[in-house]
Amino acid sequence: MEYRQLGSSGLRVPVLSFGAGTFGGAGPLFGAWGQSDATEARRLVDICLEAGVNLFDTADVYSDGASERVLGEAIKGRRDALLISTKTGLPTGDGPGDWGVSRSRLIRQVEAALRRLGTDYIDLLQLHAFDASTPAEELLATLETLVASGKVRYTGVSNYPGWQLMKALAAADRDGRPRFVAHQVYYSLIGRA
Numbered sequence: 001m002e003y004r005q006l007g008s009s010g011l012r013v014p015v016l017s018f019g020a021g022t023f024g025g026a027g028p029l030f031g032a033w034g035q036s037d038a039t040e041a042r043r044l045v046d047i048c049l050e051a052g053v054n055l056f057d058t059a060d061v062y063s064d065g066a067s068e069r070v071l072g073e074a075i076k077g078r079r080d081a082l083l084i085s086t087k088t089g090l091p092t093g094d095g096p097g098d099w100g101v102s103r104s105r106l107i108r109q110v111e112a113a114l115r116r117l118g119t120d121y122i123d124l125l126q127l128h129a130f131d132a133s134t135p136a137e138e139l140l141a142t143l144e145t146l147v148a149s150g151k152v153r154y155t156g157v158s159n160y161p162g163w164q165l166m167k168a169l170a171a172a173d174r175d176g177r178p179r180f181v182a183h184q185v186y187y188s189l190i191g192r193a
Contacts, residue, residue: 001052007181017055024066041074059087072118085124100131103142126156130164136171144177156182
C-alpha cells in the first residue's frame with residue numbers, strides 16, 4: 001500500500017481508505033447502502049488491514065450513529081493498528097441544538113462519537129458541512145480545545161465551499177490556531193449528472 005502525508009500534517013495515511021457508511025445499515029438511506037453487522041465489519045476490517053488500508057471513515061449521521069458503534073466493535077483490541085476519521089455537523093435530530101458546529105454541539109458530538117467508537121481519541125475529525133451560523137473563531141477555538149485535550153488529533157472539513165475553507169484557514173493563521181489538514185469532497189460520476 002502506498003502512504004502519503006495528510007495535507008500539511010505529519011500524519012501518514014494510505015492512498016485508499018474504507019468508508020464505513022454501510023456499517024449498521026439503519027433507515028431508508030443507509031439501509032439501502034448496506035447492513036454490515038459487527039461480525040461482517042470485523043471481517044472487512046481484517047481484509048483492509050491485511051492489504052495495508054488502515055484508515056476507516058464514518059460519521060455520526062450514518063445510520064444514526066450505528067456505523068460508529070459497529071466500527072468500534074469491529075476494531076476492539078487493535079485500535080493502535082488503525083486510524084479513525086469521523087464527521088459531525090449535519091442534523092441528527094429536530095431540535096435547535098441538533099445541527100451545526102457550535103461549541104456546545106461540537107463537544108457533545110465528539111464525546112458521543114468517542115463512546116460509540118469505544119476509543120479515547122479520533123485521528124481525524126471532519127466537519128460534515130459548512131455551518132454559517134457559527135463564527136469561525138468559535139469553531140476554531142473549540143477544535144483547538146479538542147486537539148489540546150487529546151480527544152482529536154487532526155481536523156478537516158467535508159463538503160465545504162472553497163471560499164469558506166480559505167476564510168477558516170486565514171482565521172486559523174491569524175489567531176495561531178491549528179489548521180484543517182483535510183478536505184473530503186463529495187465526488188461521484190452519478191452525482192455529476
